[in-house]
Amino acid sequence: MHDTTGFKVFRVITVTVLAVFTLVPLYVMVGSSLKPLGDVRGAFTWWPTNLTVQPFIDMWSTVPLARYFLNSLIVSTAATIASVAIAIFAAYAVSRHRFKGRGVFTTTVLSTQMFPGVLFLLPLFVIFVNFTQTFGVQLIGTRLGLIITYLTFSLPFAIWMLAGYFDGIPRELDEAARVDGCSHIGALLRVVLPAARPGVIAVSIYAFMTAWGEVLFASVLTNDANRTLSIGLREYSTQINVYWNQVMAASLVVSVPVVIGFLLLQKQFVAGLTSGSVK
């Protein structure tokens, strides 16, 4: 089937407008990260005339970026592992068992995702303060507090998407494994999980992205000891002179891992979204 001329014109216009809208900020980020400080303090120029990689070197010493990076890495990795592990078992239960409260569980878990963050933030902050006083376990200003908070942020979507993946794996596989002497958990770990590997990887990337990009809770649950990138990057701009070239360089460096991960797995995401929304 051939596209009509009208459709082709519409396509060219749409693609051009959206491409410019998408690319200009990305270009500014990359371009400005390669300019010396003097050039980003003056009027904006499209072409960097004095190319330099100095911002990528200086950014580590202007603010303790390496420490923030490490904090983000530890918090996001731990939250991802915990969230995916918990979600695998929950999704298996939702996919393979019909039990009382199944509907209530899925609805409640999904709807918590939809409620405003401030609603949980204020009480959670007060609860954490009082928990620390009562039990002596620091939750504000520690990575532990962030990890247990963040793991719940990706949990609902992870359960939903993994349950969709598990639904696509024939039950005969579990049954065969059980006949061969596997327990329920054994069947999950040895048969279902390997078959759902693309889904598990996609969900892991999603969970990591969620924790890596979180701002609201990081702004009150972190202090100098456990500051993550989301709040740490703002420190460049609280200096008297904003080091915009370093801000852009740092933004670029912290984005590359998650953007590549997401783009490599976009097919699995789309598959997960459709398999989940069919239900």
Next chain:
Amino acid sequence: MATTAVSEKDDAGQEQQPPARPRRRSGWWLPYALLAPAILFELVIHVIPMITGVWMSTRQLTKFFISNWTAAPAVGLRNFQVALDFDSAVGKALLQSFLVTCAFTLLVVVVSWTFGMAAAVVLQRSFRGRSGLRTMFLVPYALPVYAGVLTWNFMLQRDTGAVNHILVDNLGLLDDRPFWLIGSNAFWSVVVVAIWRMWPFAFLMLMAGLQSVPQDVYEASAVDGAHAWRQWRSITLPMLRPVNVVLVLVMFLWVFNDFNTPYVLFGTGQPASGDLISFHIYNATFLTWNFGLGAAMSVLLLLFLLLVTGIYLLIVNRESRRA
């Protein structure tokens, strides 16, 4: 084998045991055990704080009581009265923030959906460069929020930013360099940035939805003489209805609750025209340390969202019953 599996699943709650393999038969508690960790963490981080938040909203929980919260005096619905007294400064600011958020949400959801739909439709059929474009469009969504919004913050600087460079120097549309992060322009700034981040999500969802629309329906309608616009109206839109129902609701809730965009874009400055509701409640609470009042505002926000969601689902369900 399959039939055994089904019957066993249905009887999961009963004590009936198939005689063949009694030891492998799971107990009724197994699904609950599998769910236990998920339920535990959801309770601790979401459900309990939510209930606590409602309780807090009836207390005078100021900074003096933060570390000894149970001693905070009960004030009934006074916090709600303060928040809803639109003659007072607190109430007036909250109302203003609510109205700004409504306008913001409407614009961002409508434009994001339109962009996402247009891109999904033009990328539906293969042509050269399609997969490259698809990947490129998804980058703003994949970017960490703060990285993308900080870049916009730099672009919206009055003297050194790219936006004024384009508008004033490149296109000559304006004579003066406007401020974009303070004053009334801040509203348009936060709208554009939010659209930039949100529309790829609409695109992703609609693209996924379009994959289930069979190609031969289009071919048949083309034979009948239907053009692209007509095909979109009569085939694409109705087929995408289930996706749209979910997408519009999810976008509404996310955009209405958006905290990250104003927080990273405006920092400590808090222009009235860009004072979105989550950002407003956050600032109102942590500037004054009046957690009781902040909790009351949060509860009001929740009630509003529940009301809108309820009405939306009611309308959507009635329409699908009629159809």
